[in-house]
Amino acid sequence: MSETGTAQGGITNGRADVELRLPADSAYASVLRTTTAGLAARLDFTIDDIEDLRIAVGEANAMVLPEADLGSDLTCEFFLAPGELRIAVGVTSAEAPAPDYDSFAWQVLSTLATTATAESRDGRFVVTMTMQSTAGGPGL
Template identity: 30%
Template sequence: MKRDILTLTFPAKAQYVLPLRLYISGVATRMDFAVDAIEDIKTAVSEACVLLLSDVTGGDMRICLEAGDNELEADFCLERPRYAGEAAAENSTELSQMILEAMAKDCRITENDGRNTRIVMTFSKGSMG
């Protein structure tokens, strides 16, 4: 099975979340995901960005998409992040993680020093979350 790989890097700032949602939903549309599945993907993208960017004041976010025949994998990774202060509250992290697990077929969150630094999600045309 051939998989296309698309990579995007942008400043780790909340103002780029909307264009990122549009970019990923465009890829999912091209892959013929159902409208409801695309809405789930857009919600998951927003939650992933909330988890990763909540206390970041600099650095970059790299998004790597792998588009297969029936699956889309999205790998969100902070590169050289600078942090404003304390790590995000655990309750908000748990809620966002529950939302991601409900929206994606598979979700893996990586932490470094108590902060979320990478999120990999897989979305499938056949079965969501």
Template identity: 35%
Template structure:
């Protein structure tokens, strides 16, 4: 099995905690060596997933929480965002999850559509599990090649 580190955090299902998650992903992705542009993409995609859970997963009077898991590998970052869940068993989640299919009901995912479009556009892979609550698993690979400062040559970043 490929070696990785796993970070898990739980936040109350409240809008004011989306910024905390954004700061966390920014720090993790920066430490891993992602480019500035990729870090911005990660922040937007993960904010969309967390905002969706905060907005749609719970009734107004319900005290819910959102669990965010970060699987840190040498070449990629896997981020899981779940509502109505306890702790992650990473291998269990990955076994039971599959790619988002366009024929799935948007209502089943409690997603307005545009957020999901953004996640798919900004991440390398988006998978969704929708049984007791929603788990979104997003993967972003670290690019081995970056663009040089003057944009007319390619340089490796590692």
């Protein structure tokens, strides 16, 4: 993260509350989904919201992994707020692909998340999503 408060992939509003770095390999998708579910549970998300997040993060993973440079890492940044979880999943990608908004993965992700964006910039391909809890509790 730079000193200006901008994290990798253009996420702003300060440092991520949790950052996970894994090999860019689909074998680690379950680690990403489990971490997401644990953080959402900490924010008092409903079981249905947690399952939607698990699926959405899996689809984000499916979008970015094919674009990853050989031997690179997948990074996932989690920004926690009461009743809201913002997640940025990204990889280093020298070819900087254009996001495929017609893909099945994007359709599922954008349907499940409250908001979703995909961005290819500065040698990184990042999918960012925000999910708001339907529980209405205080969280954190």
